Amino acid sequence: MGVLSQMNVKKTLLLAACLASAGLVVAEPSTNVAWTVETYRMVRHGDPEIGAKLEGVETEDVNACTDCHGKGGAEPDRDKHPTLAGQNAAYVFKQLRDYKDGKRENRRMEEAVERLSDEQLTSLAAWYAMQPLPKVETDPDDKVSPETLELVFRGDKKRLIQPCASCHGENGQGAKIDVPSIAGQNVKYFVETMKDYAKDKRTNDVYSRMRIIAKELTRDEVNELAVYYARLPEQPRSSNLLQALFD
Ligand code: HEC
Ligand code: HEC
Structure with a gap:
């Protein structure tokens, strides 16, 4: 290694040490999904028919999507479960990948998507995107200022x-x-x-x-x-x- 590159290594290490002590180390990326042409194409080709079948599949240790989110993602069984019906497909795909990659943390969701391929995730996303938005009940006494x-x-x-x-x-x-x-x-x-x-x-x-x-x-x-x-x-x-x- 030449003197020059050795100096560069030293400089880099010094810089890294400074950044670390200042708490400025580059944070981990918030997602692994990159919106390249290929990713778009993949989302666009998600097959809603496959998604419709997949949402009802349950295994010995994992519930079906419908158990928690309702059919078509429209009737979540508890109100802290999100509605998925009518959601943007690219967004849904990103969230599912984020759970799978550990970028968004939720144990039940991580288990639910662990075994699914990107193709299956885009199919689920395409299926939910096709559903009409559900009507949501709110308390009529709640005012919006x-x-x-x-x-x-x-x-x-x-x-x-x-x-x-x-x-x-x-x-x-x-x-x-x-x-x-x-x-x-x-x-x-x-x-x-x-x-x-x-x-x-x-x-x-x-x-x-x-x-x-x-x-x-x-x-x-x-x-x-x-x-x-x-x-x-x-x-x-x-x-x-x-x-x-x-x-
Ligand atoms: C055991 C219940 C359960 C099962 C089964 C389940 N989910 Fe979820 N899902 C949740 C909960 C709870 C959240 C919200 C978690 C959080 O706050 O990150 C969630 C979040 C999501 C989100 C993010 C929604 C948003 O608006 O950001 C998507 C998309 C999703 N689930 C799709 C699915 C799919 C597809 C399946 C089946 C492969 C599935 N879920 C199975 C409970 C479940
Ligand atoms: C600069 C653009 C931007 C603005 C302004 C913005 N949002 Fe968002 N919002 C986003 C993006 C992008 C996401 C999805 C991020 C992700 O991948 O988690 C999001 C996600 C959300 C979610 C979560 C949805 C879900 O299904 O989990 C809610 C709720 C939300 N925004 C509400 C709001 C509200 C309320 C405001 C105004 C006070 C607002 N946002 C302003 C870009 C924005």
Whole structure:
């Protein structure tokens, strides 16, 4: 090894040591899913018929998806289980891979997807994306304040919060690549997952897009946002959305 490269090695080690002591070591990536042309193509080719069969398959030690999420992901058995019906396929594929890769932690979900191939995951994603958004019941006494609506459409410059609608769409329908639909989501799951982002329990959002926002919101704001999105009127069938996402 030449003197020059030895010096470079030393410099690199020194730099690494400095970064480590300053707590600046490059964090692990929040996902292993890269949105390359191949990944898109794979998601687009997910076969909903295969997905429809797969969601009902159970093994000795793993429940069927339908046991927890309901048929077509539309009737979760408990309200902390997310609704999957009408969800953006690319988002669903990413979440399933994140569970499989240990990037999003949930024991039941890790077990559920452990044995599934990418092809099977995209088929499940295509199946859920085709389902109409479910109607969600909310407590009629729950009010959504004008300040919360401000957050949806204008954000809050003081706290550097971008409007939710700028990413999730005017109708909470989600957007290109991996931005999920949040319209029609279960209130309790919505609140729970926002808490997880805020407490760094859920860290699979690329660029910390949701963690940064969730940390700024108050508990009341999160509750009201959940109610607002759960009540949004029925959206166009997301098979159209799926199409739009790839146009
Ligand atoms: C034992 C119950 C259970 C089973 C079985 C199960 N899930 Fe889940 N699923 C959950 C729970 C609970 C969560 C939320 C976990 C969290 O907060 O990360 C979840 C989360 C998800 C998410 C993320 C949703 C979102 O909006 O981010 C997807 C997608 C999903 N499940 C799909 C599936 C599929 C596909 C199967 C079958 C292969 C399956 N689940 C089986 C309980 C289950
Ligand atoms: C900069 C774009 C951006 C903005 C602004 C944004 N989000 Fe998100 N949101 C995302 C992305 C991307 C994800 C998915 C991240 C992942 O892969 O976990 C997400 C995920 C979520 C989830 C989890 C959905 C699920 O099914 O688990 C909720 C709930 C949510 N956002 C609510 C909001 C609310 C409420 C606001 C406004 C206060 C907001 N978001 C603003 C991009 C954004």
